[in-house]
Amino acid sequence: MDKLLIRGGRPLKGEVQISGAKNAALPQLCAALLTAEPVTLHNVPQLQDVATMLKLLRHMGASAERHAERPNELRIDAAHIGAPEAPYDLVKTMRATIMVLGPLLARFGATRVSLPGGCAIGSRPVDQHIKGLQLMGADVAVEHGYIVARAQRLKGARISTDMITVTGTENLLMAATLAEGETVLENAAQEPEVVDLAELLIRMGARIEGHGGSRIRIEGVQRLHAPEGGHRVIPDRIEAGTFLCAVAAAGGEVLLKDVRADHLEVVIDKLREAGTEIECGENWIRVRAAGRPRAVSIRTSEYPLFPTDMQAQFMAVNIIAEGTARVTETIFENRFMHVNEMLRLGASIEVDGHTAVVHGVPRLSGATVMATDLRASASLVIAGLVAEGDTVVDRIYHLDRGYDRMEAKLRRIGADIERIK
Numbered sequence: 001m002d003k004l005l006i007r008g009g010r011p012l013k014g015e016v017q018i019s020g021a022k023n024a025a026l027p028q029l030c031a032a033l034l035t036a037e038p039v040t041l042h043n044v045p046q047l048q049d050v051a052t053m054l055k056l057l058r059h060m061g062a063s064a065e066r067h068a069e070r071p072n073e074l075r076i077d078a079a080h081i082g083a084p085e086a087p088y089d090l091v092k093t094m095r096a097t098i099m100v101l102g103p104l105l106a107r108f109g110a111t112r113v114s115l116p117g118g119c120a121i122g123s124r125p126v127d128q129h130i131k132g133l134q135l136m137g138a139d140v141a142v143e144h145g146y147i148v149a150r151a152q153r154l155k156g157a158r159i160s161t162d163m164i165t166v167t168g169t170e171n172l173l174m175a176a177t178l179a180e181g182e183t184v185l186e187n188a189a190q191e192p193e194v195v196d197l198a199e200l201l202i203r204m205g206a207r208i209e210g211h212g213g214s215r216i217r218i219e220g221v222q223r224l225h226a227p228e229g230g231h232r233v234i235p236d237r238i239e240a241g242t243f244l245c246a247v248a249a250a251g252g253e254v255l256l257k258d259v260r261a262d263h264l265e266v267v268i269d270k271l272r273e274a275g276t277e278i279e280c281g282e283n284w285i286r287v288r289a290a291g292r293p294r295a296v297s298i299r300t301s302e303y304p305l306f307p308t309d310m311q312a313q314f315m316a317v318n319i320i321a322e323g324t325a326r327v328t329e330t331i332f333e334n335r336f337m338h339v340n341e342m343l344r345l346g347a348s349i350e351v352d353g354h355t356a357v358v359h360g361v362p363r364l365s366g367a368t369v370m371a372t373d374l375r376a377s378a379s380l381v382i383a384g385l386v387a388e389g390d391t392v393v394d395r396i397y398h399l400d401r402g403y404d405r406m407e408a409k410l411r412r413i414g415a416d417i418e419r420i421k
Contacts, residue, residue, distance in 0.1 A: 001397065002396055005391075006417045007417075010414050014254060014412055016409050022401075023191075027193070028196070039226050040075050048401045049094050059090060061083060105133065114146050136176070137155040154220075177201055177206040191302075199231075201224070235258050251289050251291070254286070255286050257283070259284060274296045275291075276288070295360050296321070297327070297328075300329050313375065342380070368391075369393055370395050407419050
């Protein structure tokens with residue numbers, strides 16, 4: 001099992017190319033199931049989660065291939081789906097596979113999808129997905145760990161989810177594109193990744209209005225087609241935010257390229273509050289930091305507020321900051337598992353329910369730590385960049401699920417980091 005060895009204490013300097021967004025690419029791969037025409041996606045990151053989704057698509061009978069000379073370009077041809085189902089062995093490691101449910105049901109009228117797995121960061125039930133499809137006329141049952149759904153053709157409906165759910169919004173959005181009549185999604189997620197999915201679907205012939213707001217209207221069509229010229233996946237705002245936090249903690253000056261600053265406004269505001277200098281352009285962000293940051297309290301919430309996927313990385317900034325900060329997690333009930341590992345590095349953190357009180361310390365000491373989930377992995381890498389001596393981050397397969405060659409990008413901006421077998 002691979003590990004990362006980090007020798008801390010080096011400021012970061014140079015340029016980083018931000019990859020395409022994992023959380024945008026995965027639903028767009030599922031959207032390719034909605035048409036018999038081959039769909040081309042550009043700027044698809046090379047990640048383990050993407051590889052898992054491609055394996056699932058191939059299992060169903062689709063062809064899914066990366067371009068030989070342009071590895072971030074993918075072509076998915078779902079013309080010949082022999083088995084519209086997602087078995088447990090392919091679903092157990094990644095929750096995003098649930099998003100094949102809506103497209104398969106909408107196009108083929110029946111599907112069988114295993115209940116999903118993924119990071120151990122708390123309960124993320126799929127009942128809102130099922131509720132929405134039932135309102136659209138589907139017969140849905142959970143049998144032996146599988147969601148079994150049937151519908152001759154889905155019908156338009158008004159769907160108000162009990163909570164804001166990104167994957168639920170995306171699943172129902174895709175299903176509604178081929179439904180009969182109008183579907184209205186109330187309490188819809190507003191994340192940039194949802195907007196990017198809607199833009200792809202519109203280019204495929206879907207009729208969608210209101211994406212980016214809390215109410216999305218979809219007028220169903222008979223069929224969808226391939227987007228002319230393909231579709232480019234938006235930059236990964238979480239990867240970009242992770243590198244911003246790395247510079248804020250370790251110091252230095254780094255230019256992020258191919259990035260959308262408008263997708264990161266709340267994170268940028270908090271880092272500026274911490275004393276980090278940040279300049280933004282149309283597709284770039286320059287970040288500078290010197291000395292210890294100031295402690296800044298954060299509270300996670302749905303977009304456009306502070307993202308839960310940046311909570312652990314920002315805590316890595318706070319643990320070496322001047323002062324005390326409160327970190328409140330409102331999305332997932334089990335997302336402080338990185339705290340115990342940070343304590344091994346010398347951090348001072350007290351957890352009380354959904355809130356962690358972080359007392360900044362002037363220095364950290366390298367140690368062996370264990371990654372517990374995707375974003376926790378990134379936070380421990382950031383802490384290791386600051387810690388004195390050697391830090392070993394174990395179980396980095398979590399990191400590979402969501403960061404495209406992170407250690408290589410860090411090495412190019414001056415970090416002393418290597419992957420060890």
